[in-house]
Amino acid sequence: MEIKRRDFLKVTAAAGAVAAIGLPKLNAFAAGQAPAATGSMKGEWIASTCQGCTAWCPVEFFVQEGRIDKVRGNQFSKANGGYVCPSGHLMIPQTYDPDRIKVPMKRTNPQKGRGVDPKFVPISWDEALDTLADKMMELRKNNEPEKLMYMRGRYSSTSTDLLYGTLPKIFGTPNYYSHSAICAEAEKMGPGYTQGFFGYRDYDLAKTKCLVVWGCDPLSSNRQVPNAIAKFNGILDRGTLIAVDPRMSASVAKANEWLPIKPGEDGALAAGIAHVLLTEGFWSKEFVGDFKEGKNLFKAGATVDEAAFVEKQTHGIVKYWNIELKDKTPSWAAKKTLIPEEQIIRVARAMGKAGSACAVWMGPGVAMTPRGTYAAMAVYALNGILGSIETEGGVFQSSSAPVEKFPEIKKSFIDEMAEHHGHGKKIDGRGAKDMPAMMSAKPGSGVVTNNVANGLLKNPDAIKVFISTWSNFVFSATGTQRWEKAMAKMPFFAHMVTNASEMSQYADIILPATFAPTEKLSIIGNMANLHGHISIQQPVAKPLWQVKSEETEVMWLLAEKLKSKGFANLYDYYASFEDPETKKKPTNASEFAEIAARISSQKVWNGKEKQKGDQIAGWADFKKKGIYNSETYKYKKNWGKDNPETKKFEGKFKTETKKFEFYSETMKKALGEHAKKHNTTIDDILKSSGYEAQGELAFVPHYESPKRHGSDKEYPFTFIDYKSRLNREGRSQNTVWYQEFKKVDVGDESWDDVVKINPIDGKKLGIKTGDTVRLTSTTGSIVTKAKLWEGVRPGTIAKCYGQGHWAYGRVAAKDYAKAQPRGGNNNELLVDDYDRLSGATARNGGFTGVKIEKV
Structure with a gap:
C-alpha cells in the first residue's frame, strides 16, 4: 500500500478532529478553558488517605483552582516514606469518572437479571431515604427486624462502627457481614494458631537479610506496596530474595530463587524446608531452645524424646517433629x-x-484454599523455627495507633424488639458443625461472606431488606452465578457505591457514595514499616455530584427519617455524640461527620495525653499534616522472660501457653469447644469440614493434600488467579489509565484480557497467542484470549482478576448497554468452596480444574 505524506497528514488531521468531537467530556473541567501549565498556577497539597488496597496509605493531593492534578505519598508518613504505588495515581480518574453515580436513582423495571435494563430514574435524596426508611419500618411493624441485612465492602476503619457496628445492633438484626472473608482471612490462621495473633503482619524490610515471598507479590499488592518497592533493592544488596509462586510475578522477576510450586502444595514445601532447618541445626537457639546435651537429635525418620529438649519462647517443637516433620524429607x-x-x-x-533476619512473607496464595488453615500454619511456623519473630529483619505483629472509641451503645438505645431479634442465627452458616469459622480462636466468630448467597437461596424469605455499601459480590465472589440468582429474588435492595456495578443492576435504590480518598471525611488507622498510623480522609476538592458518605452523613439522614416514622433510637444515639473540645452536639449530617472524625482521632491531637510518636498541635494541625505516626515497634516486644521471684517463665504471646505454639494448644481448645457444642469429636468435626487430619496431627502445622474441583482427565489444567497492581480492589477498571497501563502486570496486555498458557501446553492444544479460547470449570465458563508465556509452569494456567465486567461503565465493559464483558471474570470459573476452619473463601491454591477449548 502506498500513500503520500501530504495525504497522510490530511487523513490523520481529519481523523483527529473527528475523534476529538466524539470524545465524551471526562469531567466538569473539560467544559471550561484549559488551565495553564502546572508550574504557573498556585496550588496546595492536601492530605488524605488512599484506599486502593488494605495498605490504606497516607497520601497528598495537589489541588489547583479546585481541581486535583497530582497525588503523592504523605511526606510525613513513615509507612510509605512519602511515596505512592502505581495504583494510587488512578484515584484522580476515579474521582472524575464520568460514569459515576451522580444522583440517587430508583428502579422502575421490577424484573431483575443479568442484562435486564433496570430502567433507573433519578430521584432526590429525600425520596430515596424515605423509601428505605419505609421498608425498614415495615419490618419492625411486622416484628421481623432480623430480616434486614447489611453487607459492607471497603470501609473506614474507624467510622465503620457508626454503620456496621451500630445499625444492626440498634435496629435488631444479627445479619450483618463484612467482605473480609473473600479477601485474605485464612492467612491470619497461620500466626493465629501458632503465635496468638490473628492479624496481618508487618516486616522489618530495612534489615531483612533473606526475604521469602510466599504466595503473594508485595511489589503489586498485599498491603505494603510503596514500602516494599522502596526496600527491595536493599534486600537484594544485603542478601537473598526467594519467591514461591506458580507464576512469574513482579517479585519473582526480582528474585534470586524462584520456586514455581505446583499449586496447592505449599504445606509440603514448608514441611520439607522445616525438615532441613531442624536436621541441619538452623533453628534459633535463642527463641526455640536447644537439646540438653547440645547434640542435635533431629535425624530423618527418628523420633525424639521430648524431655531431651529445653524450649524457651516456644511450645511443642519436638511434638511437631515427631508428629509431622521427621518423615517430611526434601x-x-x-x-x-x-x-x-x-x-x-x-x-x-x-x-x-x-x-x-529471615522473614517469611506469607500471602493469600498459601491459605485461601479449601484446607488453607494448615498450610498457613506450616508456612508461618518457619518464622518460629528461625526465631524471626519480632527481631531485626523479621516478622512483626501490627503496630497500633491510639484511636478513641465512640460512645457506648447503652441499653436505653436498644429496645425489647432489638434485644430479642438481634441475637438470632446468622444466615452465613458460621458455627455449623461443618463450618467452625474459628477466627480469633472462637468457634463461630469468623464471617463466612460468600456463604450468604447460599443462605439466601436456601431460604429466600430470610431477608426482605438488603443494604450494601462499596460492594460488588455479584462480581467479586467466587461462584458468582449464585449471587445473581439470589439477588434476582431479593425483595428490596439498596446499594450505595460510586459506580453502578454488576450488583447495582439488581438494586431498587442506588445511592451515590463519596469517593472516599478525595471526598469523604473519616479517620483511617493502619500500620507498615514498624509504625502504626492514624491518617485523615477529607474532601480535597468540591464534589461534582450529589454524593454522601455512607457511614456518617447517610446514617444521620436515615436516622432522622426513622425518627420521623416512630423509631428514634438510632437518631438518639448519634445525637448523643459530643465534640471532644467544644462539647457541642451534632445538629446535621455534616456536623455529625466532623464530630465523629474528631472523636476517633482526638488522642493524637487534643494534647491531653502525651503520645510516644508524633506530636500534633491540635485538630487544624492534624488536618494539615494528615497523619500521626506511632513510635517504632520494639524488638522482641512479646517475648517472655523468666521471673526470678516465681522461678517461672512468663510468656506474652496470646496463646494458651503464652508461647509460640508448634503444638497448638490454642487450636486444641477451640476445636474441643466446637466439638462439644455439636456433641461430637474433634476428628468428626475435621472430617465433616473436609480436612484430612485426625488425632494429634490436627494440632500441629502439617501437610494436607490439595482438594481439587474437577477430575484431571476432564479438567486437566489448574487455574491460578492473581491480582493486578492497578486493580484498586477491582474498582479501577472503568478508568482509561487502568486499561492503557495494564501491561505493567507481568505477562498482561493493555486493553485486553489474556490467560497465560505455557508454550508446551499451547503446542499440545494447537493454540497460539491471540487465539480466542473458552475456559470451563465445574461451575461455569468464560471466553478470553490466549497468550503463550513461559512464566507459568506446564499444567497450570494463570489469569489476572479484574477484567470481565459487564456493568461497571463504558470503559470496563466491552458494551455496557448490552451487558457484554471485556474478557472474562475469574469468579465465574472459581468454585464456591471454603477453608472452613476460618470461614474464608477458597480462591487460590489451584483448587479449580479447567479445560481449554479454542473458539
Missing part, C-alpha cells in the same frame, strides 16, 4: 511440589544462614 517434598530436591535444600540453607 526428597518427599520434591515429589509433591515438583521443586527439585537440591533447590529445596539450597533455599532452606539460605534461610537458615540468615536466621532471625
Whole structure:
C-alpha cells in the first residue's frame, strides 16, 4: 500500500478532529478553558488517605483552582516514606469518572437479571431515604427486624462502627457481614494458631537479610506496596530474595530463587524446608531452645524424646517433629511440589544462614484454599523455627495507633424488639458443625461472606431488606452465578457505591457514595514499616455530584427519617455524640461527620495525653499534616522472660501457653469447644469440614493434600488467579489509565484480557497467542484470549482478576448497554468452596480444574 505524506497528514488531521468531537467530556473541567501549565498556577497539597488496597496509605493531593492534578505519598508518613504505588495515581480518574453515580436513582423495571435494563430514574435524596426508611419500618411493624441485612465492602476503619457496628445492633438484626472473608482471612490462621495473633503482619524490610515471598507479590499488592518497592533493592544488596509462586510475578522477576510450586502444595514445601532447618541445626537457639546435651537429635525418620529438649519462647517443637516433620524429607517434598530436591535444600540453607533476619512473607496464595488453615500454619511456623519473630529483619505483629472509641451503645438505645431479634442465627452458616469459622480462636466468630448467597437461596424469605455499601459480590465472589440468582429474588435492595456495578443492576435504590480518598471525611488507622498510623480522609476538592458518605452523613439522614416514622433510637444515639473540645452536639449530617472524625482521632491531637510518636498541635494541625505516626515497634516486644521471684517463665504471646505454639494448644481448645457444642469429636468435626487430619496431627502445622474441583482427565489444567497492581480492589477498571497501563502486570496486555498458557501446553492444544479460547470449570465458563508465556509452569494456567465486567461503565465493559464483558471474570470459573476452619473463601491454591477449548 502506498500513500503520500501530504495525504497522510490530511487523513490523520481529519481523523483527529473527528475523534476529538466524539470524545465524551471526562469531567466538569473539560467544559471550561484549559488551565495553564502546572508550574504557573498556585496550588496546595492536601492530605488524605488512599484506599486502593488494605495498605490504606497516607497520601497528598495537589489541588489547583479546585481541581486535583497530582497525588503523592504523605511526606510525613513513615509507612510509605512519602511515596505512592502505581495504583494510587488512578484515584484522580476515579474521582472524575464520568460514569459515576451522580444522583440517587430508583428502579422502575421490577424484573431483575443479568442484562435486564433496570430502567433507573433519578430521584432526590429525600425520596430515596424515605423509601428505605419505609421498608425498614415495615419490618419492625411486622416484628421481623432480623430480616434486614447489611453487607459492607471497603470501609473506614474507624467510622465503620457508626454503620456496621451500630445499625444492626440498634435496629435488631444479627445479619450483618463484612467482605473480609473473600479477601485474605485464612492467612491470619497461620500466626493465629501458632503465635496468638490473628492479624496481618508487618516486616522489618530495612534489615531483612533473606526475604521469602510466599504466595503473594508485595511489589503489586498485599498491603505494603510503596514500602516494599522502596526496600527491595536493599534486600537484594544485603542478601537473598526467594519467591514461591506458580507464576512469574513482579517479585519473582526480582528474585534470586524462584520456586514455581505446583499449586496447592505449599504445606509440603514448608514441611520439607522445616525438615532441613531442624536436621541441619538452623533453628534459633535463642527463641526455640536447644537439646540438653547440645547434640542435635533431629535425624530423618527418628523420633525424639521430648524431655531431651529445653524450649524457651516456644511450645511443642519436638511434638511437631515427631508428629509431622521427621518423615517430611526434601526428597518427599520434591515429589509433591515438583521443586527439585537440591533447590529445596539450597533455599532452606539460605534461610537458615540468615536466621532471625529471615522473614517469611506469607500471602493469600498459601491459605485461601479449601484446607488453607494448615498450610498457613506450616508456612508461618518457619518464622518460629528461625526465631524471626519480632527481631531485626523479621516478622512483626501490627503496630497500633491510639484511636478513641465512640460512645457506648447503652441499653436505653436498644429496645425489647432489638434485644430479642438481634441475637438470632446468622444466615452465613458460621458455627455449623461443618463450618467452625474459628477466627480469633472462637468457634463461630469468623464471617463466612460468600456463604450468604447460599443462605439466601436456601431460604429466600430470610431477608426482605438488603443494604450494601462499596460492594460488588455479584462480581467479586467466587461462584458468582449464585449471587445473581439470589439477588434476582431479593425483595428490596439498596446499594450505595460510586459506580453502578454488576450488583447495582439488581438494586431498587442506588445511592451515590463519596469517593472516599478525595471526598469523604473519616479517620483511617493502619500500620507498615514498624509504625502504626492514624491518617485523615477529607474532601480535597468540591464534589461534582450529589454524593454522601455512607457511614456518617447517610446514617444521620436515615436516622432522622426513622425518627420521623416512630423509631428514634438510632437518631438518639448519634445525637448523643459530643465534640471532644467544644462539647457541642451534632445538629446535621455534616456536623455529625466532623464530630465523629474528631472523636476517633482526638488522642493524637487534643494534647491531653502525651503520645510516644508524633506530636500534633491540635485538630487544624492534624488536618494539615494528615497523619500521626506511632513510635517504632520494639524488638522482641512479646517475648517472655523468666521471673526470678516465681522461678517461672512468663510468656506474652496470646496463646494458651503464652508461647509460640508448634503444638497448638490454642487450636486444641477451640476445636474441643466446637466439638462439644455439636456433641461430637474433634476428628468428626475435621472430617465433616473436609480436612484430612485426625488425632494429634490436627494440632500441629502439617501437610494436607490439595482438594481439587474437577477430575484431571476432564479438567486437566489448574487455574491460578492473581491480582493486578492497578486493580484498586477491582474498582479501577472503568478508568482509561487502568486499561492503557495494564501491561505493567507481568505477562498482561493493555486493553485486553489474556490467560497465560505455557508454550508446551499451547503446542499440545494447537493454540497460539491471540487465539480466542473458552475456559470451563465445574461451575461455569468464560471466553478470553490466549497468550503463550513461559512464566507459568506446564499444567497450570494463570489469569489476572479484574477484567470481565459487564456493568461497571463504558470503559470496563466491552458494551455496557448490552451487558457484554471485556474478557472474562475469574469468579465465574472459581468454585464456591471454603477453608472452613476460618470461614474464608477458597480462591487460590489451584483448587479449580479447567479445560481449554479454542473458539
